[in-house]
Amino acid sequence: MCFDTWYQRKSNRVVAEPGSGMKDTYKMHVDENGKRELRRSGEYNLYAEIQSYKDSCSIDYILSRFAAGDDTALSRVQGIYGDFSEVPTTMAEVMQRVIDAEHIFNNLPLDVREQFNFSPSEFFAQIGTEKVDRIFNPEKYAEVDVVEKVEQVDVTAESVKGVEVNA
Secondary structure, three states: OOOOOOOOOOOOOOOOOOOOOEEEEEEEEEOOOOOEEEEEEEEEEHHHHHHOOHHHHOHHHHHHHHHOOOHHHHOOOOOOOOOOOOOOOOHHHHHHHHHHHHHHHHOOOHHHHHHOOOOHHHHHHOOOOHHHHHHHOHHHHHHHHHHHHOOOOOOOOOOOOOOOOOO
C-alpha cells in the first residue's frame, strides 16, 4: 500500500460549501386535524450573535474586571446555589412532569377547567394570580364580594329633604 505525498496526489479536489451565516428558526404549528409540524418562522444572523459576545471574551476586559475587584471574573463557572435534587435531568422526566400536570388539571371540576378554556397551559400560567386564588380560596374573598355587590346610592338634595341630621 502506498500513500500519496503532496506532490503525488490527484488534482480532483472536493470543495465543501461553507454554509451561510443566516440560520433558520422554526416554530411548532398544529393544523386543523391536530397534526404537529415545524414551520420556518424566520432567520437570524449567527455570525452577529457570536460577535455580540466578543467584548465579554476579551482578556483585557476580563482582567480589568478582576483588577476592579470582581473575583468572579476569573471563575470558570458562575455559582448557582439551591436544592436542585427534584429537577428533571432527562427529557423523559420532563415529559412525565408535563403529563402529571395535565392529569392534575383534568381532575379539576368542569367549571374550573372551563374558566381556563380547558387548557392546562392557561391554568398553570395563572397560578399565583388572584383569579386562581379566588377559585381555590373563596372564603378569603367573601367579604370583598359582598362589598362589591352593594349598590351605590345617589344622594341628591331632593332625596335628603325632610331628613334631620344631628350634629
